[in-house]
Amino acid sequence: MRGRHFELDAAVYSTGNIFSRLDMKNTITTSSRGLLILVASLLAACSDIDQNRGVNNPSLNGQTLVAQVCSNCHGLTGESVSPEFPKLNGQQRAYLVSQLTDFKGHLRSDAQGTAYMWGFTNLTPEQIDQLADYFSAQLPMRRPAASTLSLNRGELIFKSGLPDLGVAPCSACHGALGEGNAALPRLAGQHTSYIAAQILVFQHSDARPRGEAMKQVTHLLSQDDSTAVARYIASLGASQQ
Numbered sequence: 691m692r693g694r695h696f697e698l699d700a701a702v703y704s705t706g707n708i709f710s711r712l713d714m715k716n717t718i719t720t721s722s723r724g725l726l727i728l729v730a731s732l733l734a735a736c737s738d739i740d741q742n743r744g745v746n747n748p749s750l751n752g753q754t755l756v757a758q759v760c761s762n763c764h765g766l767t768g769e770s771v772s773p774e775f776p777k778l779n780g781q782q783r784a785y786l787v788s789q790l791t792d793f794k795g796h797l798r799s800d801a802q803g804t805a806y807m808w809g810f811t812n813l814t815p816e817q818i819d820q821l822a823d824y825f826s827a828q829l830p831m832r833r834p835a836a837s838t839l840s841l842n843r844g845e846l847i848f849k850s851g852l853p854d855l856g857v858a859p860c861s862a863c864h865g866a867l868g869e870g871n872a873a874l875p876r877l878a879g880q881h882t883s884y885i886a887a888q889i890l891v892f893q894h895s896d897a898r899p900r901g902e903a904m905k906q907v908t909h910l911l912s913q914d915d916s917t918a919v920a921r922y923i924a925s926l927g928a929s930q931q
């Protein structure tokens with residue numbers, strides 16, 4: 691069995707099998723929950739082994755790549771269950787193209803992106819277009835069941851910003867409902883922890899090459915306010931059933 695898993699992994703991630711990629715991840719982040727989910731989903735996918743499987747096969751169309759590869763982490767529609775993996779459903783098409791292009795070129799280089807998304811170096815521009823078509827056409831990200839935590843502070847920051855700290859209202863760029871527009875990503879309904887993690891990336895690194903505006907906006911945003919606004923953003927959008 692173990693040999694078969696290696697075959698599957700080598701086929702899916704032929705730039706380095708998943709075990710060595712996960713080792714690499716472990717040196718970068720202390721989280722192992724994603725590893726367990728990932729291994730479990732790869733084991734579940736094991737019965738479908740197909741020789742043509744793989745992200746380095748230019749003849750596979752976007753939808754096949756989603757089913758065979760992306761869905762293991764992001765879910766079949768992009769509504770990922772684990773907060774380790776960003777939701778992609780209803781994300782802006784142009785934004786999806788830019789991020790996939792940046793991962794492919796190893797330009798988006800935060801720790802999680804490097805560990806999980808750098809293997810996709812051989813996606814063709816056509817495949818990237820098809821992947822972006824697919825995920826942008828899915829029903830948008832759903833907010834989780836209502837929480838009892840107050841959303842007032844986050845709502846204030848989202849709609850009015852914090853002028854004294856140079857924090858522009860998020861809604862000014864991301865839309866009144868956080869729906870995004872072209873290169874401006876949809877935020878509504880995204881996982882709270884992913885949003886907060888990206889704010890940290892923008893604040894403390896240059897790991898996201900298109901992040902200059904976000905760097906300026908969030909430069910003086912405190913950790914508490916970042917969490918507050920992330921929680922408010924996650925509460926936007928249609929509800930889960």
Ligand code: HEC
Nearest residue numbers: 759760762763774775776786789790800802803806807821
């Ligand atoms: C092994 C798990 C895994 C697989 C498989 C995977 N991803 Fe990801 N993906 C991630 C993680 C983790 C992130 C978040 C990276 C970060 O924090 O920078 C991510 C980020 C992304 C982003 C950026 C989202 C955003 O909001 O900026 C896009 C787009 C994306 N993935 C698309 C895909 C596509 C398309 C595929 C299939 C070709 C795929 N991913 C396969 C784990 C995965």
Ligand code: HEC
Nearest residue numbers: 858859860862863874875885888898900901903904907919
């Ligand atoms: C001046 C315009 C502008 C404002 C104001 C702005 N953003 Fe952004 N934001 C952007 C752009 C542009 C990107 C895409 C950067 C990229 O492509 O890497 C982005 C990306 C993001 C991302 C990453 C999304 C993802 O899926 O990875 C998050 C999270 C985010 N913004 C949160 C916020 C929050 C919270 C606020 C308010 C405090 C805010 N933004 C205000 C322009 C803005």
